[in-house]
């Protein structure tokens with residue numbers, strides 16, 4: 161590669177190893193590292209109110225979940241209308257153990273990283289199971305299978321005393337090197353924990369996509385006859401996509417359980433599944449960073465709508481709770497607008513901005 | 525290397541007999557052509573070999589492996605690759621990505637190694653890339669390496685289709701009308717590629733082609749199908765003398 165690794169222009173690869181790089185120029189790497197440092201450092205200098213810290217954490221957890229949804233729906237092209245249920249599987253893995261062992265059992269309070277991974281595993285297991293119809297069914301039929309899982313999941317949780325009929329199951333406070341994580345540091349602690357999960361899984365997925373385990377997902381999406389002829393089992397590849405998505409959802413579920421220190425069915429309903437889909441679409445299906453833009457944009461929208469309705473309520477006091485009406489409306493509007501005008505999502509704006517920088521100093 | 529043997533294969537669609545009692549043998553390292561008028565069942569036969577269709581009767585063997593009920597991905601793993609008549613490329617991907625995909629089952633690393641990437645997966649992928657580049661050189665696709673397949677001309681897409689099958693390093697290569705719809709120059713190139721594949725890569729080639737000039741030139745053996753039935757087979761000279769074949773192609777006086 162040429163001496164100047166700051167610009168993409170005029171850079172040619174001289175080995176296949178070089179082409180494998182995640183960051184092609186120093187500038188890319190610098191921007192990435194700067195963002196990462198910023199993400200890790202800001203809580204040291206700046207204190208956010210618990211309310212907003214919760215929003216931030218919630219967004220990060222959504223990022224983990226949407227990265228998973230993006231694998232199955234974005235890369236593999238299989239619509240999943242039950243993603244929240246898989247997140248629920250993760251959360252209820254922690255909750256189920258809390259019920260059997262007691263909510264402050266060492267396994268839950270001390271071995272929480274293990275619990276998070278275990279929840280991911282459970283998510284993967286359920287994902288693979290729900291994905292099994294992919295061996296026979298296609299497209300919409302498969303989507304219906306995921307919807308059925310959502311329904312069955314909600315029903316089972318409501319039905320079973322073991323899961324407290326969907327009422328909140330409490331999770332104890334976790335321990336860290338410095339002892340119990342108390343009320344004051346709870347949100348910052350889970351901010352870092354979620355961030356670490358996001359970074360690790362983000363790199364993991366980025367790596368996966370440049371190997372055969374990632375390429376096969378896109379292959380079955382684009383042409384599953386050809387994929388078959390290339391030696392991939394189209395059905396099993398789809399099952400595997402569901403398992404990966406389930407794994408990510410499971411991680412998100414466990415993080416959710418710990419963040420809220422409780423698990424209740426109201427966080428894992430069909431409404432949430434649709435929200436995850438909206439996040440994936442608005443962010444940009446089939447791109448890794450779309451999974452970051454989407455949740456951020458939707459959460460931001462949510463806050464704005466809340467502000468707006470609070471403000472409107474002062475002017476028209478008789479209208480009752482406007483937020484309940486405005487939320488689904490604004491939400492639906494944004495999805496429709498994106499599907500109509502930017503089906504490739506916010507990630508596409510990023511791509512355009514980048515290709516401009518890439519050609520610098522030449523303008524097309 | 526083994527011969528590929530088709531014995532008494534019959535395939536029906538509803539009432540239509542696409543193939544009836546077809547028996548053929550393909551010797552290792554040779555070019556064998558299958559010819560016949562439109563709708564004769566040539567593509568159906570390739571579909572039976574490559575696992576997309578399963579014959580109602582009869583058997584297909586490659587060495588001691590039975591292909592009759594195998595799925596396409598299983599057939600692919602046995603070293604039998606195929607280029608489709610109607611392009612079945614990954615149109616939204618680059619030429620390079622199309623070829624990388626073809627090496628799916630040759631890459632030996634596991635999921636965990638893929639997620640970590642550094643180490644085994646990186647090494648195998650770099651090696652993989654080298655193999656793909658060899659095929660790109662061989663098929664003279666260098667200028668199009670990073671082009672999206674859907675934007676390329678028909679002739680080049682056909683060539684990518686063959687290149688992709690070749691990337692699988694097959695022992696047997698099924699080519700379904702690789703020269704159809706090409707201009708003379710492109711056709712010449714493709715003929716050269718097919719002959720080079722046989723010689724340099726030592727593959728068994730099964731070629732379906734309408735251009736009789738080309739077929740007579742390059743085939744070691746020819747099988748002729750008409751309405752799903754074998755009406756002749758032999759060396760090009762034998763087939764050209766076969767009255768049934770002449771009748772099928774030129775019609776009765």
Ligand SMILES: Nc1ncnc2c1ncn2[C@@H]1O[C@H](COP(=O)(O)OP(=O)(O)OP(=O)(O)O)[C@@H](O)[C@H]1O
Nearest residue numbers: 537540542560561562563564565566567568569609
């Ligand atoms: N999936 C299918 N369903 C129903 N009929 C089929 C199917 N596939 C092929 N056929 C029929 O089988 C017969 C043989 O078709 P095939 O495609 O094998 O012919 P071919 O020799 O490849 O012709 P061409 O030279 O036009 O490519 C045709 O009559 C065709 O209509």
Ligand SMILES: [Mg+2]
Nearest residue numbers: 566567568609
């Ligand atoms: Mg045909």
